[in-house]
Amino acid sequence: MKQLLIDSAITSIAALVFALILIPLLAKISGLLGLIDKPGHRKIHVKPVPLVGGLSIVLSTGMASLLTQSGLALFTTHGVLVSACLVLFAIGVWDDRNNLKPIYRLAVQALCAWAMAASGIRLTSLYGMFGFEGLNIYWQYGLTIVIITGVTNAFNLMDGIDGLAGGLALINITILSILSILLGQTALFVLLLGIGGALVGFLKYNISKINVFMGDGGSLTLGFLMASVGILLIESTRVVHTVNINYVVLLVSTILIIPVFDSLRVYVSRVQRGNSPFKADKTHLHHLFLIFGLKHKWAALYILGLEVVILVLGFLLGQFTTVSMSIIAVVALFLFVCQLLLLNKGVDKWKRLISEMESTY
Amino acid sequence: MANSKKKLAIIGTVGLPAQYGGFETLAHHLVAELGSEYDITVYCTKKKYTKVERLKTYLGAKLKYLPFNANGMQSIPYDTLSIIHSLFYADVLLILGVAGAWILPFVRLFTNKKVIISIDGIEWKRDKWSLLAKWYLWWAEKIAVKYSHADISDNESIQDYTAFRYGTLSNIIEYGANHIISSKPTQQDREAYPFLNRPYAFKVCRIEPENNIDIVLNAFSRNPKYTLVMVGNWNNSEYGKNIRSKYSVFDNLILLDPIYNQRKLDLLRGNAYLYVHGHSAGGTNPSLVEAMYFGLPIISFDVSYNRTTTENKAYYFKNADDILRIIEGTRLPEFKQLGDKMKEIANRRYTWKVVADKYNHLIIGVLANNKKLSVKPTVSDFNNLDYTEFELGHLQNATMFFERR
Structure with a gap:
């Protein structure tokens, strides 16, 4: 145990240091790498920004994990997970460079998700959620692939303002790492702490003047990782009983509520309007917060705050009622907040329209 | 029965x-x-x-x-x-x-x-x-x-x-204005309010930024020849108190506290030579239609609501320069003509008889009929009609009355 803690501390700090060094270096050569995010139609930033965050996080974490025994163990105990993440990372970076057709990206995500399911990381039961228990093999594969792909994409969509994706990932990884160590998943614990360290390094640059983005490479990988680790942890409660399964399910679900339900909400509203769910518009959570005229960092902070509230509230509700009810309650709360924000969007839009009408006659 | x-x-x-x-x-x-x-x-x-x-x-x-x-x-x-x-x-x-x-x-x-x-x-x-x-x-x-x-x-x-x-x-349905009391000042009134003895412009409103108080006071402060009397709840807010102390140094600006006596307020209003209306919001303002009913010439803040209330016939301002230009460049006969125009509109549209009639008709209408009128013409909304095939596309694109080019 003591060795584990030392190893994870080393990995974490090493990853942080590597990230702090790597990011400015990579940023300088981002042009050569072809990893620059040029401002465009519905993007919020105005200057070209290096898309090296994802690369730095992966490299830093990778190098840091090579430094310790527990870290090296990662590549053997969770070989499939690591490889799948790297594949996804590769496709993400390719997308950052050359703008891949979305369908190819989706195909690779589904493939990686299938690989996870095949390797054993798949949801074998719904553990009483909404009344469902065991699943047959087709449902196991299908649900796992849908969940992992969905969360990966949802998290990708969250990367809209500085500090948001990184901050959410950091909070989620913290929760997942706590669960990991409680459930005896030592290799995962080291990995997550490593990523955490790299994320802190990344965030420092993400919200500073030397702006860098994590790009699709970063957000896809992180989303995929969080979903897979979440499922792994839930499934591990079959063997290890140090933590009540309900808590694991509850926590894993609540950390994913914001990305998943924000994306679902946006898809549904687009379809309701008669458009394709992938049609670009400015209705994601961060867009809605920006309407208040907040500076980007404050908008990100408010959303992170909302995530923490949802986490805490979900956990507290779980003490009094079932997991399903807690999740439903918290999702309802989130959707209500979104409705208020959408209402505010309407007020803002009509205020401007009316000002125009008032000065023409 | x-x-x-x-x-x-x-x-x-x-x-x-x-x-x-x-x-x-x-x-x-x-x-x-x-x-x-x-x-x-x-x-x-x-x-x-x-x-x-x-x-x-x-x-x-x-x-x-x-x-x-x-x-x-x-x-x-x-x-x-x-x-x-x-x-x-x-x-x-x-x-x-x-x-x-x-x-x-x-x-x-x-x-x-x-x-x-x-x-x-x-x-x-x-x-x-x-x-x-x-x-x-x-x-x-x-x-x-x-x-x-x-x-x-x-x-x-x-x-x-x-x-x-x-x-x-x-x-x-607008508001009526014929409840105002038109009267001439008595000797007592002239003693209480000395400005009644010379021409003065008048404004009465709540002291809020949306009523453009600052613009109006600024304009009049720049030319001491023109007196402005403004009645409002100055002491109700920090904004009011500040603005009053800022402009009280000017002799031609007379800033009075609220007057709740209808006769007294109407006396001061009715005997002005000009009414300044600064409201930028709120649709048809009762104070504006009342000023029109007095037959006062109006300088109003330039916003769609005020334009429709005065049927585009008054003088309008967007800033202090506009106000100054109007009061310095317009002579009394022109103002008198404007006042008559305003009175004509008020007599036609802003009496309580007219307003109550409209309410009455509305109530009768609502008791008889259940549906609210849509703005789109029925012809533009047929589901089964292929408009383009019958060369009727123009029917779907009718210009609405509220659209401006």
Whole structure:
């Protein structure tokens, strides 16, 4: 145990240091790498920004994990997970460079998700959620692939303002790492702490003047990782009983509520309007917060705050009622907040329209 | 067979006898003019009438009292409870203001009472409200328009807005002004208010930034030849106190506290040579139509509402320079002509007889008919018609009355 803690501390700090060094270096050569995010139609930033965050996080974490025994163990105990993440990372970076057709990206995500399911990381039961228990093999594969792909994409969509994706990932990884160590998943614990360290390094640059983005490479990988680790942890409660399964399910679900339900909400509203769910518009959570005229960092902070509230509230509700009810309650709360924000969007839009009408006659 | 009158409930005003305020004066005149047509009940607030002041009836209308303030946050329970209470006896509900609108879907669902609602002057936009209040009012306005049998805008520009946003036709009913008292100053008056002895411009309003007080005071401060008398609640806010102390150094600016005596206020208003109207919001402002009824020439802030109230015939300003240019460049005969034009409009549109008639027609209409008129012409909306095939595409693209090129 003591060795584990030392190893994870080393990995974490090493990853942080590597990230702090790597990011400015990579940023300088981002042009050569072809990893620059040029401002465009519905993007919020105005200057070209290096898309090296994802690369730095992966490299830093990778190098840091090579430094310790527990870290090296990662590549053997969770070989499939690591490889799948790297594949996804590769496709993400390719997308950052050359703008891949979305369908190819989706195909690779589904493939990686299938690989996870095949390797054993798949949801074998719904553990009483909404009344469902065991699943047959087709449902196991299908649900796992849908969940992992969905969360990966949802998290990708969250990367809209500085500090948001990184901050959410950091909070989620913290929760997942706590669960990991409680459930005896030592290799995962080291990995997550490593990523955490790299994320802190990344965030420092993400919200500073030397702006860098994590790009699709970063957000896809992180989303995929969080979903897979979440499922792994839930499934591990079959063997290890140090933590009540309900808590694991509850926590894993609540950390994913914001990305998943924000994306679902946006898809549904687009379809309701008669458009394709992938049609670009400015209705994601961060867009809605920006309407208040907040500076980007404050908008990100408010959303992170909302995530923490949802986490805490979900956990507290779980003490009094079932997991399903807690999740439903918290999702309802989130959707209500979104409705208020959408209402505010309407007020803002009509205020401007009316000002125009008032000065023409 | 007894032909019983229809029962009308007037909801959302502070109450009667009218103390101040556009809605209250409106309620007074509706009761006075329509009391013979309808059996009217008016809801009032206990907070503004002491026990002795609370009458049971007024000009033939019944009065009911509630222990809430009619304005501010308490307007929500005030209006809501009035609505619920009136459902037990009224045929038509005339609701002034959207605070209680949230309950209208239920009223429409469970009862067949007719609902007429006045949405005031796009309240949610005004800076005096907190963010939460704005959200509630914006949403309440939508509910009000969607679930009422008829909605009332007090200005054509607001009718444009509701047509644009909701696709339905609002009813334009303004305010009357012929309750003002026209009089000439007596010797006592001249002693109390020395400025009555020379020409002066006049403005009366709440001291709020949206009424452009600063622009008006700034303009007059730049030319001491022209006197301005402004009546308002200066001491009600920091803004008011600051602005008053800033401009009190100028001799030609006379800044008076609120005057609640109708005769006295009308005396000062009516004998000015020019009326300055700075409101930038709120639809048709009662103070403007009253000034027009006095036959005063008007310089008004240039916004769509004021233009429609004055039928585009007054002088308009966007900043202090505009005001100065107008007062320095216009001679008395031109001003007198403008005043006559304003009086003509007021005589035609802004009397309580005209207003009460419009309300009466609206109530009759609402009792007879259930559907609200849509703004889009029926011909543009046939589902089974292939417009382009029959070369009728132009019918789908009719220009709406509220669209400007």
